[in-house]
Every structure is written in structure tokens, then in C-alpha cells.
Amino acid sequence: MSNPSSKPRWQSLDSDLARISRVEYANAHVARPMLAPGIAFAFIALAGLTAAVVFGRADGGLIVVAAAGFGAYMAINIGANDVANNMGPAVGANALTMTGAIVIAAIAESAGALLAGGDVVSTISKGIIDPASVHDSTVFIWAMMAALISSAMWVNLATWVGAPVSTTHSVVGGVMGAGIAAAGLSAVSWTTMSAIAASWIISPVLGGIIAAGFLALINAKIQYQDDKIAAARRWVPILVAVMAGAFTTYLAVKGLNKLVKVELEVALLFGLATGFLTWLVTVPWVHRRSEGLENRTKSLKTLFGLPLIISATFLSFAHGANDVANAVGPLAAIVHTAQFGDFAAQVAIPTWVMVIGALGISFGLFLFGPKLIRMVGSQITKLNPMRAFCVALSAAITVILASWLGLPVSSTHIAVGAVFGVGFYREWHAERRRKNANHQRLPERRQAQEEKKRRKLVRRSHFMTIVAAWIITVPATAVLSAAIFWTLTAFL
Template identity: 55%
Template sequence: MPLPPSSLRKQALDKDLKKIVALEAVSHQGGLRLLPLGLSLVFLVLVWVLADWSTTAGTGVVVAAAVIGGYMALNIGANDVANNMAPAVGARALSMGGALLVAAIFEAGGALIAGADVVSTVSKGIIDPAAVGDRGTFVALMMAALLGAALWLNLATWLEAPVSTTHSIVGGVLGAGLAAAGMQAANWPVLGAIAASWVVSPMLGGIGAALMLVLLDQLILQADDRVAAARRWVPVVVAITAAAFAAYLIQKGLSKVWKPPLWVLLALVGGVFAATLGTVSRLVARQAPRLENTKKAVGTLFTAPLIVAAALLSFAHGANDVANAIGPLAAVVAAMQGVAGAKVAVPGWIMLIGAAGISVGLALFGPRMIRMVGEKITRLNPVRAFCVALSAAVTVLIASALGLPVSSTHIAVGAVFGVGLAREWHAHRGGHIRRQARLNRAARAAAAQEQAEDAADGWLPGLAPDPSEDPAVLRKAAKRRLVRRRHLLAIAAAWLITVPLSALIGALIFLVMVRLVPGL
């Protein structure tokens, strides 16, 4: 029976309404995707205004360089800063919003308080200004390096590849420098030291995180009374974290206004350690009676230390990697003021651009990379994530204190892989597998007893063999991989192409700039 015309009109109207709703949903999603882009453009306009207001020498060139530096800072926040908060988010210790807030505060603090020492290495140590020639060539070199590195980072972030911003800017400076003045312009000893740090830093981060995980596993997680062990050792771990942060802040952050002698420094750090130890001991003691004697329950005690360690890592990253955005910019400003070959102080407005750009980039574009590093390489819980964050933070802090522009990406990702490989090593020893087998046998024994009681006449057949007791199954389980190798290979490939590709882009941009603007 055919439908009446009114029913046909109603069906057609319903279809049209569904299409309109779907179109509105797509438009809304598209608008949300365009919102970060619009806000980033607003930030770059503000950078333009700030640079124009803050400089008088070579205003046009400085403003252009400042906008490029702000663009680079946005990309650092989007790609590199995500590694700092990824462990805390992956372990569910922080929500995404909380992680973004903590990172923004401490990244900006590290950049503004302790970032200047590393800036001189990036802007003056890779390419010798005296070998470049005239001022215009040097300025074009630094601007090309910044833009080339920023473009590669933008592409890598879009591809969800956690690459090194330090690799990017070093490659950009090197490529543009070679295009400008040939092989003699590069400071090869400095580049050799930086290249060595790229190999050493992920190894140090991974080894430190793995050893820390093994230590905490033996001291707390494998103890018969895990709660008592946690009451004894968690305050010590938190106190060590607080003492490390205090030592760096006093040595580097306050060095411009106060340089205490060694005994005063040790006394202050010791005071921070003692105060933290006492405070955390009371907090843990208050929480301990409500905890079960399980790894998961005891692991919740590491939530607060993990947040502290993640904040420490963000501070360290802000101090170390802000140089990647503002180092070449500081060199351009110095060159336009006629002091390109001398070591000059970094103006406050340049530091502000770097600090704000990193924070804004993280807030607008960082969540995707946070999920990548925190969830897709290996499974993290508060204990493992704490080991990752603290090991990476200490390594980056040491590098920043030495003025060595290491890759925080290499360190953080190396620490994540170190924790995952430590988990595999523990599984290969069979400890986890044997414990699971014992639990399976206990469950089977309880089930067998229950079935025996229900089958008193004895006709019930025996239970099937427990596969967890089969030696072949145990060997196969022992070889299981708790680290996703495909991510390791993809990340390693991205690391390998970053320097040559950013160098190539920087060189091409430099050649285009000097051809289009010969009087720069």
C-alpha cells in the first residue's frame, strides 16, 4: 500500500533535517579546528606589536625576526613540551587541562628565570659570526635558520612525530651558515659536542629511569608490607625531588641577584630536603591506614611526586629549550645594534616572546603529542611515570647548567623506553609470570574443590591442564614485548632526518632571502 503524501513529505523533511544537523556538526568541528590557528595568529600579531614597540635599530628586520621567533616558540610548545607532561597524563595523575596549566606556568618560569645561559650557546656557538662576513648576511642566516626549523617542526607536529627542536634549530643554523660562508663558518668542535650529547642524553635518561624503577620496585612494590615500605621511602623520594629543584633554582635562577657560597647553598638545599621530608612523611602517614597492601593502592602515593617531577621537567625544558626560539632572534637584535661578534645580554622582551610562545603553543597544539608519548609507547602508571619524569628532569637540568643544548625530546622519550625495557627485563626474569601462574593454580584449586563437593559420586572428569603452567607458554610469555617497537623505529627515523632536513630547508630559505632582499 503506497504511503500517503503527508508521510512522504515527513520522511523527506526528516532526511533534510538530518543533513542539516550533520552539516552543522561538521562546520562546528571545522570551526574548532580553526580556533587554535586563529589564536596563534593573534599571538604573532601581539609579537609584532611588542617587537615594534621595543626596538629602534632596524625595526623592520627585527620585527620580522621576532615574528619568526614567536612562530618557532609556538612549534616548540606544540611538539617538544608535550614530552614533559606526557608521563603524568599517561599515568592519569593529571588531566589534560591540569597538565597544560602546570606546564605553562613552569615552562614560562624556567625560560624567564634560567634560560639565558643556554641562549649564548645556540646563537654564538654553532656558526662563527666573524666568518660569515657582513651584518646583512648574518641576519639573513639567523632568520633563515629560525624559519626553516619552525617549518619542519610544524610539519612534524602535524604528522604526530615527536622530534627534537634542538636538532631542528642546530640543523637550520648549520645549513644556512654553510650556504652563507661555506664549511669554514661552522664551529665543528661545538657541533661535535652537541652531536655526542644527542647520543648520550637519551641513554642517560633511559638508564636513569630504568634504575629508578628497579630501585623503587625492590624497595616498595616487592616488599611484603608495601604500605610500610611506602611510608619509609616515598617521603625520601619526594624530598630528593624538591632538593634537586631548589638547588637548580638557587644556582641558576637567582644567580643574577645572589650567588651564595657553597656552604650556604648546601645548607639551603638540606633545609628544603628536611622540610619536605617531614611534611610528606606526615601526609603519607595520614593516608597509609586507608591503603590496601597492593601495588595499585601504594602507587597512588606517587601521584603528588609525579606532578612535582613533571613540573621540574617543565621548568628545566623552559630553561634549556627556550634558546631554540630566541637564540637566533637575540643574535639578529645584537647584529642590528652593531655588536654581532660580542656576547650581549638577552633583552627581556625577547625572553618574554620565547616563554609566552612555548606556553601558547602547548595549550593550542600540545594534547595530541602528549597522548602519543604518554600512552602509545608503553603503559605507564604513577610509579613508572614518576621515574620517567624525574630522570628526564635531572638530565635536562644538568645539561642546562652546563650550557649544552641537548634534546629534551631524546631524554624524555629515552626515559619512557627505559622504563618499558625495564618492565620487559622484569618479565623476562619470570617474576611476574610465575606470580600469575601461582594465582592461576590457586584459582584452579578452589574451582576443583568446589566441583569435587558438587560431584561426590566421582564421575566428574578432571580439569584441563593450566596453560600458564606449560613451560612453552611461559617461555613465550617471557618474550612478550612491553614496548611498542614500531614507535621506536618511527621516532628514530624522525630523529635521523631532522638535522639534514632542517639544514636543507634553512639553506634554501637563506638563498631565497638573499636573492629577493639583496640589501638585507
């Protein structure tokens, strides 16, 4: 016969086990947010250890170890912030899952950096600071260290706030501030800085106009046609051919400098040839893909999904090839100066430095990238595959136009400006359609239309936050860099 007194003991044990389970669940819930920073710190420490192994006990070894750690920190922030501009539209349009976008971007960014990244980099960010104005190599090292730290901190802050900013502009501001602190205002090339400041307006406006223009073309030639499928069979191959030609030219001009030097005119010829071949291939593909589709706008989205994924991959490859070198420029400058005791306008990028940049971007993307990907892809304005396709195509064409005109532009500003352009075009187009509609509606329908009219298709709070972050990026990083430089030189 069972002992009645055992029942309360079992109930007490069950209660204790339940409490232990709740404690373990609470600990796991609290520890989860610390996992990503912990992995990031481990990678930063590994980068410093790599530098220590490479340099050993050579003079300046400790400085290089610290710089490698901050370089890894910078690369992580690039992955968290900058890559969202390439993959955000594809995720927002549901052409890619978040996991798929992160995997593709990590592979493409790393491949671009390691295979096609520049073998030399401007240590003074495209001529902002005159090297002759800095006479002491130690001062130069501290200036580059301040630029590296300040730009990384600013991009980290922007990611936390939820604002995609230009990594290149952050480095530019950091170098300018440290240069002024080290050698005075006369050390800065204000002509170059004026051109960079002009790009704050040129980049997003050009990107927005071109993206809106392509969306207007798609609406007029495909979406609003009576037979949408027939129109798509005629126009989608042309649009995909334009995309292929634009990305061929884009990669030749901006992404393959290490492998081969190509003039813009030659790149355009390659682009035309690639576009024609793509059109020949795409025509039968679109016909097969469109068989059995219903004559409605939703059916058209399936025709733009694959081209959108391909374009996002190319954008990530070109970004890795072009922007990673800019990001690790200060680190490469510190390594060169510590190793050879002098400094120059351009230095070679050691392989291990480029590996830190490439892997750091991948880690940053995996650990912190989803926040900005969601911001660019869905929180600024609603995107579908057609609108996202216009954003990606605009990014490539705008860079080509800027290279032809000799204008310094930011890929971040272009991509986000294109998203804004698509959203504002939708607002303008919706307002135009409302005005042209029949005004003789029932009171309930009029009220619904007024409510719809008050709803904006571009979230103004995100628009103002991002624009404000763009405007203050260079001044903020310059001030922060100058303060860090004075601190380093005062206490070290």
C-alpha cells in the same frame, strides 16, 4: 476543522529544518580543525604587529616584523612539541588530567621564561659559528632568519609526525646550516658540533639507565615486599627527599641563571639541605596518607601522585627558564643587529621578545600539545605514578650529572630516554620473572605465557620513529636552513 493540506506543508518544513541542521553540523565539524591554526595565525600576526609598533619606521623594521612572526611560530611549535616531555608522564600515569597538565605547564613555562629566563643569549648557539667569519650584518640577519625558519618548520613537522625532538638541536642545526651557507665550512666549530652529536647518545642512555635504576629500587624495596605499606612508609619519604634535593640543584644550576649565579658545588649543598627538610615533612605526610590502604601495589600509586605533579611543574618551570631563551636566540640576534647595525656573540633579550616566546609556548601547548603529551605519556609504554616519578627524577639527576661532567645534553632526549628506559626495564624484568617461574604449567597457561612473551612493553614503531627523528634533526635543519638562506639572499 483543520485543513488536511497543512500537514504535508509542516512535514516539508520539518524536513527542510532537519537538512539545515545537518548542514550547520557539517560546517561546524569541518571548521573545528581550522580553529587551532586560525588562533595560531592570529598570534603570529599579533607578534608581527608588536614588532612594528616597537620599531616603527626604523631601518630594518620590516625584517624585524617578519622575524617576530617567525619567532612566534617557533614558540608555538615549542609548546606543541617540547613541553610534552615534562607533562606527558604525569598524564600517562593519570596523576593529572590533560586539562590540568596544560594549565600547569602553561603557567610554569611562562613563569620560568619571564621570571628566570636568561637576560642574555648566545646568538650563535653556544659557539657553533665564529662571528668573525660573518663580515656583513645583512648576511648575519639572513643567516639568523634562515635558522629561525628552518628550526620552526622542523619542529612543526616532527610534531605532525608524532616525534618529540630537541628544540635546541633544531636551532643548532639551523644556525650551522646557515653559517656554512654564509661563510663556508671553516666557520663551524666542529669540536662543539662533535660534543653536541655525542649528546644524542649520552642524553637518552643516561636518562634511561637512571630511570630504570630507580624503578628497580622501587620494585625491590617497596612493590615486592610482603608488607608494601610499611615499606612505602620507609622508602617513599627518602625518594621524595631525593627528588626535592635533585630539583633544587637542577633549578639552581639550569633554571635560575638570571636571578642568581650558583656554582654546582653550592647548588648541591642547597639540594642536600632541601632534601633533608623535605624528608622531615614527608614522613608524617606518608603515614597519614597510607592509613587504611590495602596491602597491594595499586594502593602505592596514591603516594606518588602529588610528588609527580610537583616534579612535572618544576620541570616545566626549568624548561621555560632555560630553553625559551635558546629558541628566541635567533630572533634576539636579528633585533639587536637591525637596531644597532652590528652583531655579537651574546646579546640582551628584549622583554617583548621573551613575552612572545612565553606566550607562544602557552598557545602552542593549548592548541597542539595534547598529541605529543599522549605520545610520551601513554603510547611509548604504559606508565603509572611510580614509573612516571622515576622518569621525572631521572630528568633532574641526569642534567645535574651532565653539568658536573661538562656534557651538552638535551632535556627532550633525557625525558624520552627515561620513558624508554622504564619500558625496556619492564620488558627485561618480565622476561626474567617468566624464566624463573615454574615451567610445569597447563598447556593453556603455557600458551598464554607465550602470547604474553610476544607482546612488547615498548612500542617499537614509536621507538624507531623517535630515534630516527633525533638522528636527522641537526642534518635536516642544517640543509633546510642553508636552502632558505640561499633563497633569501637570492631574491631579497
